[in-house]
Amino acid sequence: MCFGPLLGLSGSNTLQIQILFFSFFISRVFKKTSGNGTIALYLGKRDFVDNVDSVEIVEGVVKVDPSGLNDRKVYVYLACAFRYGSDDLDVIGLSFRRDIWLHRVQVYPPTGGSEAKSPMMESLLKKVGEQGHAFSFQMPPNLPCSVSLQPGPNDSGKACGVDFEIKAYIANAPDNPDEVIEKKDTCRLMIRKIQFAPANNKAGAKADISKQFMMSDKPVHLEASLEKEVYYHGDPITVKVQINNETNKTVKKIKISVCVLFSLYFTSKHRETVNANSTFEKSFQVTPLLANNKEKRGLAVDGRLKDEDTSLASTTLSQGEKEMQGIIISYKVKVTLTVSSGG
Numbered sequence: 001m002c003f004g005p006l007l008g009l010s011g012s013n014t015l016q017i018q019i020l021f022f023s024f025f026i027s028r029v030f031k032k033t034s035g036n037g038t039i040a041l042y043l044g045k046r047d048f049v050d051n052v053d054s055v056e057i058v059e060g061v062v063k064v065d066p067s068g069l070n071d072r073k074v075y076v077y078l079a080c081a082f083r084y085g086s087d088d089l090d091v092i093g094l095s096f097r098r099d100i101w102l103h104r105v106q107v108y109p110p111t112g113g114s115e116a117k118s119p120m121m122e123s124l125l126k127k128v129g130e131q132g133h134a135f136s137f138q139m140p141p142n143l144p145c146s147v148s149l150q151p152g153p154n155d156s157g158k159a160c161g162v163d164f165e166i167k168a169y170i171a172n173a174p175d176n177p178d179e180v181i182e183k184k185d186t187c188r189l190m191i192r193k194i195q196f197a198p199a200n201n202k203a204g205a206k207a208d209i210s211k212q213f214m215m216s217d218k219p220v221h222l223e224a225s226l227e228k229e230v231y232y233h234g235d236p237i238t239v240k241v242q243i244n245n246e247t248n249k250t251v252k253k254i255k256i257s258v259c260v261l262f263s264l265y266f267t268s269k270h271r272e273t274v275n276a277n278s279t280f281e282k283s284f285q286v287t288p289l290l291a292n293n294k295e296k297r298g299l300a301v302d303g304r305l306k307d308e309d310t311s312l313a314s315t316t317l318s319q320g321e322k323e324m325q326g327i328i329i330s331y332k333v334k335v336t337l338t339v340s341s342g343g
Contacts, residue, residue, distance in 0.1 A: 029127060034168070035184030038068030041076075041168045042128055044120040046191045050145060052198075052317050058137040058191065061124040062168045064108045065131060069170060074108035076168045078137040080144075080193075082326045083160050100162070100325050101143055104174045107133040137166075139193065144326035146192040146303025147313050150296060162326040163303055164191045192303045195314055202229040213339070218246035224335045233311050236285040239333055243280040250275055253338035258288040260313065260331045263299045266292070286333070288312065300329055 033040040040063040048056040064074050079102040110133060117125070117134060125132045148161035170185040204226025210219040221244040231237055239256055251274035257267040265288035274280040290312050293299055300313035316328045 029124070030189055032187040032189050034170075034187040036068055038065045038185070039063065039074055039168050039170060039187060040128075041166065041187045041189055042124050042132075043166070043189055043191070044124055046189065047194055048139070048191060050139075050141065050143075050193055050195045050317075052195070053141055055139045055141055055143075055193065057118075058139065058166070059118060059121050059124075059134070060136075060166065061121070061128050061132045061134050062107045063128045063131045064133055066108070069108075072170050072172050073106055074133070074168065074170055075104055075106050075174045076135045076166065077102055077104040077174075078139070079165050079167070080139070080162065080326075081165065082144075082162050083158060101140065103137055105135050105137070106174065107135050107168070142318065142324055143193065144316060144324050144328060145195055145314060147327045147329060148301050148303050148310075149327075150293075150299040150301050152295075152297035155297070159304075161303060164193055165189070166191060194302070195317055197230050197232075198317075200229060204228045211337075211339075213247055213249060216247040216249065220245050220247055220249075220251065220337065220339065222335065222337060224333075226333070234287070234289065236287045237333065238283050238285050239335065240283045241281070241335060243274050243337070245274045245276060245278055245280070247339075248276045250340040251280070251337050252340055254284070255336040255338070256284055256286050257334050257336075258286055258331065259334065260300050260329055263296065265299070265312065300327065 030043040030046055031040060042061045042063065044059065048058055050056075058078055060076070062074060062076060080100045081097050082100055083097045121134050121136075125134060144162045146162060146164060148159045148163075151159045165188055167186060167188040169181050169187075171179055171181050173179060206223070206225035208221065208223035210221045212219045223242040225240045227238045227240070237258065241254060241256075243251060245251055252271070254270045254272050255267060256270070258265045266286055268284065268286045270284060272280065272282065290299075290301060290310070302310045302313050304310050313327075313329045315330055316324065318324055
C-alpha cells in the first residue's frame with residue numbers, strides 16, 4: 001500500500017496525500033453456484049487493476065446445464081454500485097443503492113462468433129468443460145475504486161461505499177422489470193477495482209502560511225513539507241516543520257493530523273515552545289494505521305471481500321476527463337499551531 005503527497009496547514013493552503021496499496025494474487029478459482037444448480041459462475045481472480053488510463057478486462061466463465069433452463073436464457077452483468085444508506089433503511093420502501101455503471105451480456109445461447117481468448121479464459125474453460133461459456137467486460141476508466149465506509153459496532157447489513165458485483169442469472173429477457181427472477185436462478189460474486197501507486201522519486205509537497213495577530217505588527221510564518229510524494233501503508237510520514245515567530249506571542253503546541261473525507265485517522269500533538277522573536281525547525285513522524293482505528297465509524301477503507309483484512313482506502317487517481325461518481329478519496333496532512341493569547 002502506499003501514500004502520496006497531501007499537506008494542509010492551518011490556513012487555506014492544501015496539497016494532497018494519497019494512499020494506494022499493493023496486493024499479491026494467489027492462483028485459485030473462485031466459484032459460485034445457483035440455488036438450483038443450473039448455472040455456476042467461475043472467476044480466475046477478484047482484484048482488477050485500474051492503471052488510470054485503462055482497467056484490466058474482467059473475464060469469467062459460466063457453466064450452464066441446459067436441462068434446467070425451461071427455454072430461458074442465461075445472462076451476466078457487471079455492476080458498479082454506490083450504497084449510501086444501510087440495509088435496515090430499505091424497509092421503508094426506499095433504495096439507498098444506485099448503479100453507477102452496469103453492463104449485460106448474454107452467454108447462453110451464444111450470440112456471436114468466437115473471440116480470441118486469454119490464457120486465463122482458456123484455463124477456466126478447460127476446468128469447466130464443454131458446458132462452459134466465456135464472458136468479458138471492459139470497465140471504463142472513470143469509475144471509482146472499491147471503497148467501504150467502516151460501520152459502527154452496532155451497525156448491521158452491507159456497509160456504505162462503492163462495490164462491484166458480477167451476477168449470472170436465468171431469465172427470458174436481460175432487463176425486463178416485469179419479470180421476476182428468483183434467487184435460486186442467480187449466482188453472484190463480488191470483485192474489487194484497485195489502483196497501484198505510480199512509481200516515482202518525486203520530492204514531497206510543501207506549503208506555507210503567515211498569520212497576523214492583533215496588537216502585533218509582524219506575523220508567525222509556518223512552512224511544512226513532506227520528504228517524498230508516495231508513501232506505503234505502515235510507512236511513517238515525515239513532516240518537516242519550520243516556524244519563524246516574529247510576534248510578541250509564544251507558540252505553545254504543534255498538532256499534526258492526517259485525515260480523509262470527514263474522518264480523522266491520526267493526530268499527533270507535540271508540546272514544543274517557540275518563543276517570541278525566534279525560529280524553530282524540526283521533523284516529526286506520523287503513521288496512520290487502520291489497526292489503530294478499528295472502531296472508528298465512517299472511516300474510508302479499501303473495499304472488503306467477505307470478512308478478510310483490508311487497509312486504509314487508496315487515493316483516487318484519474319485523468320480528469322470525466323467527473324467521477326461515488327466516493328472519491330484524497331488525503332491531507334494538516335499542521336496547526338496553538339499560540340498564546342497574551343502579548
